[in-house]
Amino acid sequence: MKSQQVVNALAALAQETRLSIFRRLVQAGVPGLSAGDIAKTLGVPNATLSFHLKELTNAGLITARQESRFVFYAADFAAMNRLLAFLTENCCAGEPCGSLRVCCPPGAEAKKPKRLSIRKVKTA
Numbered sequence: 001m002k003s004q005q006v007v008n009a010l011a012a013l014a015q016e017t018r019l020s021i022f023r024r025l026v027q028a029g030v031p032g033l034s035a036g037d038i039a040k041t042l043g044v045p046n047a048t049l050s051f052h053l054k055e056l057t058n059a060g061l062i063t064a065r066q067e068s069r070f071v072f073y074a075a076d077f078a079a080m081n082r083l084l085a086f087l088t089e090n091c092c093a094g095e096p097c098g099s100l101r102v103c104c105p106p107g108a109e110a111k112k113p114k115r116l117s118i119r120k121v122k123t124a
Contacts, residue, residue, distance in 0.1 A: 001086045005060065009083050012059035017044060018052045025062055025075040032065075032074025 013019050020042055025032060033041070039049050053073055056062045060079050065072050 001082045006083060006086050008059045009061055009079070012055050012061060015052070015055075017042070017048070018056055021049075021052055022056060022061055022075060025073060026077075026080070028074070030074060030077075032063075032072045034070045034072050036070070038073065 013022060021038060021044075024038060024041060035046070035049060035053065038044070038053075039046055042049075044052070053062070053064070057064060057073075061076055061083075062073050063076050065074075
């Protein structure tokens with residue numbers, strides 16, 4: 001994934017309504033949701049929703065498909081995975097890790113970081 005694509009995707013997600021829409025579409029899975037269902041679920045007016053869906057589509061994070069007179073939107077999981085891969089590319093000091101579990105092994109978040117003790121040094 002190119003840096004500009006990453007910047008565009010992150011910029012699209014850096015807005016509360018768009019982030020909510022994207023997260024809802026991720027939850028919906030591959031079938032996605034109709035624009036009407038998204039509007040109802042999130043309480044977003046249709047005109048506002050249309051703008052945000054366009055931004056997410058232009059950023060390559062969601063796809064749209066026409067079925068009869070309805071438009072269904074779905075998260076583009078391949079694009080999401082490419083974005084995550086780009087963001088975690090060097091998570092293991094540049095070594096390939098294959099998954100986030102290697103970077104964050106189970107229980108790692110429960111461990112508290114060791115506190116460094118700072119000793120005052122007397123100067124002459």
